[in-house]
Amino acid sequence: MSKNIKTVKRFNKGFILAHWLNAAAFLMLYVTGLPLYTDFFDWLYVVFGGPENARLVHRISAVCFMLPIPLMIIFDFAGFKNWMKNLFSWKKHDLVYFKEFPKEFFGRKSNMPKQDFFNAGEKLNSWVMIITGIMLIGSGLIMWMPDKFSKTLVTWAYPIHNIGLGLAAAVVIAHIFMSVYLFRASLRGMTKGDVDVEYVKDHHGRWYDELKQEGKVD
Amino acid sequence: MAVEMAMLHDISKCTGCRACMVACKQWKDLPADRTPFVGEFQSHPDLSPTTLNLIRMKETIDDKGNFRWDFLKFQCMHCGDPACAKACPEEALVKKENGVVSFIEENCVGCGYCAQNCPFSVPKIDKERNKSTKCNLCEDRIANGMVPACAKTCTADAILWGTREEMTAIAKKRVEKLKEKYPNAQLYGVDKSNGVGGTTMMYVLTDKPSVFGLPDNPKVPASLTVWKDVVQPGGKLLLGASAMAVLGGLIANAVSKSKEDDMAEGGKKDE
Numbered sequence: 198m199s200k201n202i203k204t205v206k207r208f209n210k211g212f213i214l215a216h217w218l219n220a221a222a223f224l225m226l227y228v229t230g231l232p233l234y235t236d237f238f239d240w241l242y243v244v245f246g247g248p249e250n251a252r253l254v255h256r257i258s259a260v261c262f263m264l265p266i267p268l269m270i271i272f273d274f275a276g277f278k279n280w281m282k283n284l285f286s287w288k289k290h291d292l293v294y295f296k297e298f299p300k301e302f303f304g305r306k307s308n309m310p311k312q313d314f315f316n317a318g319e320k321l322n323s324w325v326m327i328i329t330g331i332m333l334i335g336s337g338l339i340m341w342m343p344d345k346f347s348k349t350l351v352t353w354a355y356p357i358h359n360i361g362l363g364l365a366a367a368v369v370i371a372h373i374f375m376s377v378y379l380f381r382a383s384l385r386g387m388t389k390g391d392v393d394v395e396y397v398k399d400h401h402g403r404w405y406d407e408l409k410q411e412g413k414v415d
Numbered sequence: 416m417a418v419e420m421a422m423l424h425d426i427s428k429c430t431g432c433r434a435c436m437v438a439c440k441q442w443k444d445l446p447a448d449r450t451p452f453v454g455e456f457q458s459h460p461d462l463s464p465t466t467l468n469l470i471r472m473k474e475t476i477d478d479k480g481n482f483r484w485d486f487l488k489f490q491c492m493h494c495g496d497p498a499c500a501k502a503c504p505e506e507a508l509v510k511k512e513n514g515v516v517s518f519i520e521e522n523c524v525g526c527g528y529c530a531q532n533c534p535f536s537v538p539k540i541d542k543e544r545n546k547s548t549k550c551n552l553c554e555d556r557i558a559n560g561m562v563p564a565c566a567k568t569c570t571a572d573a574i575l576w577g578t579r580e581e582m583t584a585i586a587k588k589r590v591e592k593l594k595e596k597y598p599n600a601q602l603y604g605v606d607k608s609n610g611v612g613g614t615t616m617m618y619v620l621t622d623k624p625s626v627f628g629l630p631d632n633p634k635v636p637a638s639l640t641v642w643k644d645v646v647q648p649g650g651k652l653l654l655g656a657s658a659m660a661v662l663g664g665l666i667a668n669a670v671s672k673s674k675e676d677d678m679a680e681g682g683k684k685d686e
Contacts, residue, residue: 232504232524233504233505233524233526234504234647234650235651236504236505236506239505242524248524248525248526248545249525249545302660302664302667303663303664303667303668303671304664304667304668304669304670304671304672305667305671343527343531348531348536349636349638351531352531352532352636352638352639353638355502355528355531355638355639355642356638356641356642356645356646359642359646359647359650360646360650362650363646363649363650363653363654364653366650366654366657367653367654367656367657368657370654370657370658370661371657371660371661374661374664374665378665378668379664379668
């Protein structure tokens with residue numbers, strides 16, 4: 198691999214900020230909530246200096262967890278618009294993605310069709326994060342202020358919070374694995390903001406074609 | 416040794432003297448709560464972290480226009496199938512063989528899940544100490560063969576304490592007698608097939624439970640069953656599956672990569 202790889206801009210600073218704020222808040226929320234999920238993690242209370250402090254950190258992180266999308270809209274509206282446009286576009290190549298994905302995931306040869314700026318896997322990841330985010334924030338606010346809501350609503354908020362957490366955490370594990378290990382070239386898009394053109398060719402073929410048409414890559 | 420015990424409040428005998436409330440505070444060393452005057456004889460509006468036992472006083476005018484008091488000694492019901500214990504993530508609430516739903520304060524983190532899930536809204540969170548609070552049937556006293564403070568002090572013999580068998584027999588006899596005067600007289604919590612598995616705090620009532628502010632059909636919330644019996648084990652399964660998939664991907668990729676390296680051996684590696 199040559200040192201001077203050709204790259205192309207993928208994400209703006211606003212988008213990157215939103216991503217990492219979301220990631221950091223999720224991680225903090227996860228570790229401060231974990232001891233309530235299983236006793237096995239009760240030692241995390243000690244790490245945070247008692248249940249009261251863990252709760253405080255959980256609530257500060259909860260506010261941070263609500264910010265990414267508003268921040269994205271303010272600081273990178275174009276990026277947000279493109280993301281949304283991708284999320285609502287589901288074509289044949291998106292569906293075939295899931296048939297070919299297991300082969301790619303387990304390191305075998307695949308016939309992956311050309312993908313959009315966000316490939317179908319990223320689209321699914323985004324949707325899971327948005328939906329579980331709504332579940333977690335909605336039920337979380339109810340649990341935060343139980344006096345303001347009916348008892349039925351509060352007691353249903355617990356399992357909903359839990360479902361949101363389970364789905365989100367399962368997807369996060371796979372997301373991290375793919376970005377740091379499997380398709381490491383994509384990670385640079387979320388740090389420096391640009392990605393290797395070769396990576397674009399392999400994983401976002403349709404976007405690559407667009408770039409070519411616009412003369413941005415040769 | 417663990418014989419199942421029970422407390423019985425015969426509301427037809429209760430005079431509303433509130434000595435049981437005082438005895439409770441004395442034994443538990445709890446301070447008095449400042450209470451507002453709201454134009455009726457009700458003292459405290461509800462249980463609180465410092466009031467674990469409360470006489471509810473309801474003024475009722477019956478069909479014939481007769482005024483009467485309805486007194487009810489209200490505290491933790493010590494359910495047979497306690498929702499609070501099921502909801503508690505820290506095992507701070509445990510159902511004992513003697514019937515007591517025991518509260519282990521040092522395990523409590525003050526999350527309030529017990530308070531929200533209790534079908535009777537009994538546990539109250541002490542926000543200052545960040546702990547839940549509720550009656551423990553004077554566990555320390557009964558462990559030493561004594562009677563809970565409230566039953567000990569009751570001036571009208573309205574609060575009885577003994578084995579569940581004895582209490583059930585007394586309750587059944589009482590309710591038969593009361594039915595002559597009160598056609599709606601009934602037992603509460605004695606039947607273990609109700610939605611909370613019966614209660615160790617049992618009542619002889621002169622009318623249907625809702626008259627005294629008790630739920631007619633107390634139930635462990637369905638959301639709690641969904642949460643603890645479906646969602647939580649399912650979530651663990653899902654996390655396990657995701658972790659296994661990642662591990663599988665890691666190994667499969669390492670294997671196929673080493674195969675590629677073998678094939679590239681002798682030739683030039685293009686990476």
